Amino acid sequence: MIRRLFLDHPESVNESYAAHALVAGGFGWAMLKGAAACFAHALVPALFTRTGSATIRRLHARLNRDPQRDGRRPDYEI
Numbered sequence: 001m002i003r004r005l006f007l008d009h010p011e012s013v014n015e016s017y018a019a020h021a022l023v024a025g026g027f028g029w030a031m032l033k034g035a036a037a038c039f040a041h042a043l044v045p046a047l048f049t050r051t052g053s054a055t056i057r058r059l060h061a062r063l064n065r066d067p068q069r070d071g072r073r074p075d076y077e078i
Contacts, residue, residue: 030059 010020034055037048 027059027063030055 006017010017013020015023034052037051037055041048041052
């Protein structure tokens with residue numbers, strides 16, 4: 001059970017638990033900042049007009065060019 005919860009997925013993308021925590025945390029932080037910009041944009045449309053879509057493009061590119069994945073697709077979809 002511990003292996004399934006903490007190790008199987010990181011190993012499936014050629015990462016240690018710690019490396020995966022850093023990468024996933026970085027993605028999460030970027031998504032939180034993008035979400036905050038989107039909410040601000042919803043309230044004041046002139047603000048952050050490109051931030052949400054730029055965040056999505058940047059994260060998508062980062063996910064798909066990760067050299068540790070050896071060209072393999074992640075075992076999840078966004």
